[in-house]
Amino acid sequence: MKKRVAIVGVGMSKFGELWDKSLRDITLEAGMYAIFDSQVSGKDIDAICIGNMSAGRFTGQEHLGALAADMGGLGHIPAYSVEAACASGGAAVRQAYMAIRSGEHDLMLVLGCEKMSDVNQSEAMRTVGVASDWEWEGLFGATFPALYAFMARRHMYEYGTTEKHLAQVTVKNHKNAEHNPWAQFQKAVPLEVVMSSGMIADPIRILHSSPISDGAAGLIMCSEEKAKQFTDTPVYIEASTQASDTLALHDRRDICTMDAAVVSSRDALKKAGLTVDDIDVFELHDSFTIGEIILTEDVGLAQKGQGGRILDEGITEIGGKYPVNPSGGLKARGHPIGATGVAQIAELVLQLRGDAEGRQVDGAEQAMAVNIGGTGATSIVHVLGR
């Protein structure tokens, strides 16, 4: 009988362009809120695991594990960072899950963070490119908007997905983010504004893209036995899975499908003993809106090719059959790379506790997060239950 792993606290910094705060400030902030939320004390924390992609390039500082232990005054506890591109946050949650199940640690602080706005746009774009296959994609000018544009254009060609569908994801996610106090863009945008926003890589417009963001998120994770000391409402990780795919988009079997997401979400449901219909709320990685459309198909919320059309039917709205990204998603909550996977889980914990206020999915009991690295070379899935 394996240990169950619980989440007993969540914390977030505000996401946004935080000119007056450093990477240290926001990471400490998210960690402190998670500690307050859980009612653990610093002495209870055995270890720290941090999701971060590229603090070395964005801020000139690595060794974030020891830094976090130091800033938090947490003494000699083990601390380290995990990197899996835009799935670094999910990877940190998964490493902590394994560490607790192994018995090496009993209660951990999991952080995700990125401070992207302190470099200029060109350096930010170059640094984001470290997540692509640099020798075969980035070096030749294929930025992430361009790579996702290939996926979008092909999806439109194969399945009749429209520019309106790409925009509907934005409209939905911004509407949800109106009720998320941590979101970078806490406001709705009308469809026609999205559809006439600047084109950055045809058919991807600026308002189909997640922003450059600063932000951090934190979780307190522990064994089931320990959880009972701190809360009557723990959320459990029912499954944690991960899968990889070729780093370069052009090597894939099909650029309209993220096979790593297909494999990892299928494995997660199997491990949790659930079907997709048992899941009440989803956070799916919408770094570009076509990403959410593809993931709704790959996770099983829609038949392949129908990811656009289900938007017409409101299926992924709060109140629909499969609510997706009640937090606002990467598009509207923001996408500080290493923080995203942790923030997805933080949102779902609030949903399962019934604490998500204006964006609550009523009566949610099971939830799924899908955190993607690059154009789908990494997929990390967590299924949570209360």
Add this chain to the structure above:
Amino acid sequence: MKKRVAIVGVGMSKFGELWDKSLRDITLEAGMYAIFDSQVSGKDIDAICIGNMSAGRFTGQEHLGALAADMGGLGHIPAYSVEAACASGGAAVRQAYMAIRSGEHDLMLVLGCEKMSDVNQSEAMRTVGVASDWEWEGLFGATFPALYAFMARRHMYEYGTTEKHLAQVTVKNHKNAEHNPWAQFQKAVPLEVVMSSGMIADPIRILHSSPISDGAAGLIMCSEEKAKQFTDTPVYIEASTQASDTLALHDRRDICTMDAAVVSSRDALKKAGLTVDDIDVFELHDSFTIGEIILTEDVGLAQKGQGGRILDEGITEIGGKYPVNPSGGLKARGHPIGATGVAQIAELVLQLRGDAEGRQVDGAEQAMAVNIGGTGATSIVHVLGR
């Protein structure tokens, strides 16, 4: 009863300034050698864990996990990187140890890699600085040679350690490296050459410092049951521990002691049920030779302050009571940052198997590796046994 974790294969690339090879080439090379050595097939590998500090800055490529799975043709298996500055390699070994003990993975490829020579010296020094407390140390000009110079000078003042002691570590480790085919400097250096080499941060000379290196190392790690399928000579991880300290040197209780190493080595011996006298061979993190001197004290091979004097007695030579760095250590094997912690373990596996040829410690049955991040903000210790 917890699962035991075994190491059944080791592989290394040559360490050095490898102008004609890329990060991909050397990482693949180390992984392939580990696979050949273990006689597992690619299909047996469940997951990949990579130790790397700063591929984003050194090579412009992160997302190394998915890249390694892709390059190795290993399909959809989970893959991710771990970072803890110069202890990134040890952190990768420790993450894999926990993943296998958790039951999530059964057989893993563990890699460590860094390609440091493709940027100029000034950028290399800046990038190494990401492991220090950048805001309080690096930004003010305190490079790693300078920080270790503080430690060395204080150690000389407090305990009478001499410049000759600093040089004797170099002489010993270069002599050992003569017999290590993967070492960057496979040659002895006379004491007087070391003592008259260029001063870089008084009292640290160029030949007291580990070099800028390219290199990769790999291990195949698995559960005890699985190990029996592949080898009659598995090496077991008897303990894996980690501890942190303040990131900045000036915040420490005592700059002549690495408290994180004291804590993690003591914990490791306790978990393994051993005393330091039971350990037959050591790999201790000698990024600067004063580091080895301090670690011999902190691990318990010498009383505090006697780390210099035990060199006069040959205690840490091969054939001495406590052989340290038979591989040549970071000084002579080279120090490709993320590779170092994995290479330490690879060396000790060869020692315990009796396969270390000209540098073999006769009859070695227990071994210890200490992998340090920064000036001691991270310490990761592994005790191995056959």
